[in-house]
Amino acid sequence: MIEAHDSPIVRSAGKLLIPLIQLFALYVLFFGQYGPGGGFAGGVILGTSFLLAILVLGPQAPPCRLAHQLEHGDGVGLMIFVGVGGLCLIGGGEFLNYSNLQLPSLDDAARRSLGIVLTQIGVAADIAVTALSIVFSLGRQNSQEASHE
Amino acid sequence: MMEFFEIALLILLITTAVGISRVRNLISAVLVLACYSFLMAAVWAQLGAVDVAFVEAVVGAGLATVLFLLTLFRARAQDTQIRRARTPLVALLGLPLLGFLLLYAAVDLPPYPDGRDGQDLGKASTRVAAEYLQKSYQKTETPNVVTAVLMDYRAFDTLIETGVIFTAGIACALLLRDRAK
Known part of the structure; x- marks a missing residue:
């Protein structure tokens, strides 16, 4: 159902834009502590960059096969988030109380800062993969419908 | 100058909102909804909620639009057109009256505290x-x-x-x- 775009202009522009969008997504994700942005927006932008690749280059192009591989990572983001919470439990504190991450050489504030970065990566991974998963679900042609047409 | 910008933004917001509910083709409605999300993001940014504006622009105008469009492309062509019934006279007269009453009541609300002058x-x-x-x-x-x-x-x-x-x-x-x- 989803195929590569006919126009070479659109495909070339897509090839140029996709890495830039992914770079911007990482910037938004890691700059979320210092300015607007964060895990949620970064994850959506990352997912959208793969979405653009699928819509422009077609499902067989290399970035889209990567996206299909990424789909198997559904839930990894949530596991990162819960895992950071679990590490806090193991460190002897409350769930998601990042100051209990047992890292010597870091004071409480730095531990919290690290915890925020890690959980943001978790949120971004979860949202990017979920966006891709929903798009693949919507784009998939059911065999029933195919025989119907 | 700022007030002019705000008023223009609100007028555009209301225009697009009405447009979404009047348009016949659902694909056009989705694209107008994307415009609405972008205007809404501008309103959030204007109010100083930059994070909310960011997410509204990215999710509302970006991802949600793509998901809506993919859903519509899955549907049959005749399903993306909708026939709207004529608006009943009661709604046409009653809803503006209700809106007027709400605006009239809103004048009496206490001012929103911003905590600047030691307000509670x-x-x-x-x-x-x-x-x-x-x-x-x-x-x-x-x-x-x-x-x-x-x-x-x-x-x-x-x-x-x-x-x-x-x-x-x-x-x-x-x-x-x-x-x-």
Whole structure:
């Protein structure tokens, strides 16, 4: 159902834009502590960059096969988030109380800062993969419908 | 100058909102909805809520539009056109009257406290908001207070939200994918 775009202009522009969008997504994700942005927006932008690749280059192009591989990572983001919470439990504190991450050489504030970065990566991974998963679900042609047409 | 900008933004917002409800073709409605989201993002940015504006622009205008369009492309061509019934006279007269009454009542509301001149901000906000604003940097080394509140002070809330999004993806996969394969 989803195929590569006919126009070479659109495909070339897509090839140029996709890495830039992914770079911007990482910037938004890691700059979320210092300015607007964060895990949620970064994850959506990352997912959208793969979405653009699928819509422009077609499902067989290399970035889209990567996206299909990424789909198997559904839930990894949530596991990162819960895992950071679990590490806090193991460190002897409350769930998601990042100051209990047992890292010597870091004071409480730095531990919290690290915890925020890690959980943001978790949120971004979860949202990017979920966006891709929903798009693949919507784009998939059911065999029933195919025989119907 | 700023007021002119705000009024123009609000007029555009109302115009697009009315446009969404009047347009016949659902694909056009989705594209107008994307415009509405962008204008809404501008309103949030104008109000100083830059994080909300960012997410509104990215999710409302970007991802949601793509998901709506993919859904519509899955539907048959005649299903993307809708015939709207004529608006009943009661709604045409009653709803503007209701809106007028709400605006009339809103004049009597107390002014929204911004806490600048030592105003009382209400219980909840005096208890936590001041502490977040003053101490979050020392406690978390995170200059953006919104991120500190979202990911640290309210981490449970964010965790459950992430779970909701995960569940939405799983539900879509279960409902839409061919299970025979």
